[in-house]
Amino acid sequence: RFKIDMAAGYSQGIFLDQRDHRRRVRERSVPGMRVLNTFAYTGAFSVYAALGGAQTTTLDLAQPCLDWARENFILNGIDPSAQYFCKGDVRRWLERFARQGRTFHGIILDPPTFSRDDRGKVFRVESHYGELVALARECLEPGGWMLCTSNCRKLGHEDFRRMVAQAVPGFRLTRDPMPPDFSGEDYLKRLWIDWK
Numbered sequence: 001r002f003k004i005d006m007a008a009g010y011s012q013g014i015f016l017d018q019r020d021h022r023r024r025v026r027e028r029s030v031p032g033m034r035v036l037n038t039f040a041y042t043g044a045f046s047v048y049a050a051l052g053g054a055q056t057t058t059l060d061l062a063q064p065c066l067d068w069a070r071e072n073f074i075l076n077g078i079d080p081s082a083q084y085f086c087k088g089d090v091r092r093w094l095e096r097f098a099r100q101g102r103t104f105h106g107i108i109l110d111p112p113t114f115s116r117d118d119r120g121k122v123f124r125v126e127s128h129y130g131e132l133v134a135l136a137r138e139c140l141e142p143g144g145w146m147l148c149t150s151n152c153r154k155l156g157h158e159d160f161r162r163m164v165a166q167a168v169p170g171f172r173l174t175r176d177p178m179p180p181d182f183s184g185e186d187y188l189k190r191l192w193i194d195w196k
């Protein structure tokens with residue numbers, strides 16, 4: 001169950017093309033696991049991970065998004081006070097987690113195509129996704145997984161795969177099919193990274 005705001009233009013609260021990924025996140029999340037949801041928006045991936053039993057960390061630059069994520073937890077019978085929330089830039093938080101030795105069994109990386117952090121630093125999927133994966137890799141618990149996804153249409157699947165593979169050499173990469181009801185353009189980049 002997710003709160004939707006039909007008056008909010010393109011940001012109504014949920015991305016339907018990530019539905020199958022959310023289901024897979026729930027299947028991969030079990031009690032005792034820690035799951036980090038970066039660029040979390042309204043926390044939909046976090047809700048699914050928590051429903052699977054994981055303890056979640058929901059990370060976003062925007063406080064209204066974190067508040068919305070809290071509401072989505074409550075709508076699903078999950079006590080948000082038992083979950084973590086981090087406000088700020090993903091790259092800076094990943095560096096901080098790595099310095100602190102804080103690790104996660106699952107990490108979700110679904111950034112916007114382009115953004116600026118609170119200090120004006122640019123993030124562009126085509127240029128910075130590999131760097132993001134490498135930073136997240138430093139916070140991955142041995143045996144863990146990452147979901148790498150993007151709706152950037154300018155980026156081809158092969159280029160995306162190359163960027164991700166270079167950031168995590170030796171890891172297994174697999175690609176899910178497009179959700180069957182999104183039967184048009186194959187735009188959604190989607191790779192699971194598994195520690196071999």
Ligand SMILES: C[S@@+](CC[C@H](N)C(=O)[O-])C[C@H]1O[C@@H](n2cnc3c(N)ncnc32)[C@H](O)[C@@H]1O
Pocket residue numbers: 013014015018038039040041042043044045059060061062065088089090091110111112115116117118123
């Ligand atoms: C496209 S949405 C992500 C969708 C989300 N993964 C989902 O499945 O619902 C982009 C989100 O990234 C956040 N964001 C953008 N730049 C950021 C940054 N540098 N650090 C943290 N969050 C950022 C925005 O506030 C927004 O909530």
